[in-house]
Amino acid sequence: MDVKEAILRRRSVRGFLPTKVDAAALKRAMEHANRAPSGGNVQPWHIAAIAGAPLAALKGAMAESYGVVEPEPEYAIYPSPLPEPYRSRRFANGEQLYAHLGIPRENKAERLRWLGWNYQFFGAPAAVFIHTPRFMGAPQWSDLGMWMQSFMLLLLAEGLQSCAQECWSRYPHIVRRFVPIPDEHILFAAIAIGHADETAPANALRADRAPLAEVATWHGFAD
Ligand SMILES: Cc1cc2nc3c(=O)[nH]c(=O)nc-3n(C[C@H](O)[C@H](O)[C@H](O)COP(=O)(O)O)c2cc1C
Structure with a gap:
């Protein structure tokens, strides 16, 4: 698979088969993802991989806690308010997903229940948490994104x-009961990992992208 094919094929999978993930494959992907670039080659990413018994225990704890235990967010995921055009993009993405799931806007309870599926890793049998020291700033957070995209490809x-x-990142206090993420580190995100359940309605979603003309400007190329 070449780079272009990998980038075009990658999509967020939100329904996994219980099929185990080969630890050697995961380790290979991680070792190669460590080649991701970072400013100053600081490599601010720290990774905690989880599967098997601790993952089952975390999922169990989240099943009990979601909607009951207050979140303790590490950071604000989106600016509030989120201005246009970002707000509309986010809204459209959610509506497209819920359309595939057949959950109308009025059915708030079912939408909340679906959000809770996040905390079961969408059924994935493995996951990683990405964390970084709290003193790291925005440039280093972007390095985490470099690692994550490399890893997912x-x-x-x-x-x-x-x-x-x-x-x-909303439930670091619960995650920390099962994964040793130091208090001095921010839990930035997780990645659910496994084999896609192609029959899961959520996996039929192909998320839109804004046209290139909306995000890129060109200077000097027509000279
Ligand atoms: C840093 C980051 C965090 C994300 N967090 C979530 C999440 O918590 N739950 C979720 O369902 N999707 C999450 N996503 C997936 C995005 O919604 C998805 O990438 C976007 O809608 C584009 O879809 P695609 O990945 O299928 O191309 C996240 C993506 C990124 C890059």
Whole structure:
């Protein structure tokens, strides 16, 4: 699989089969993702991988806690308010997903229940948490994104699918009961990992992108 194919094929998978993830494949993807670039080659990413018994225990704790235990967000995921055009893009993405799931806007309870599925890693049998020291700033956070995209593409090359999940940054106090993330580190996000359940309605979603003309300007190319 070449780079272009991997980038075009990657998508967020929100329904996984219980099929185990090969630890060697995961380790290979991680080792290669460590080649991701970072400003000053600081490599601010720290990764905690989880599967098996601790993952089952975390999922159990989240099943009990979601909607009951107050979140303790590590950071504000979106600016509030989120101005246009970002707000509309986010809204459209949510509506497209819920359309695939057949959950109308009025059915708030069912939408909340679906959000809770995030905290079961969408059924994935493995996941990683990405954390970084609290003293790191925005440039280093962007380095985490470099690592994450590299890792998700490399997972594809290993026959695995994934979904990045910043929602886990809302429950660091629960995650820390099962994964040793130091208090001096921010839990930035998780990535759910496994084999896609192609029959899951959520996996039929192909998220839009804004046209290139909306995000890129060109200077000097027509000279
Ligand atoms: C840093 C990051 C965090 C994300 N967090 C979540 C999340 O918590 N839950 C979720 O369902 N999707 C999450 N996503 C997936 C995005 O919604 C998805 O990438 C976007 O809608 C584009 O869709 P695609 O990945 O299928 O191309 C996240 C993506 C990124 C890059």
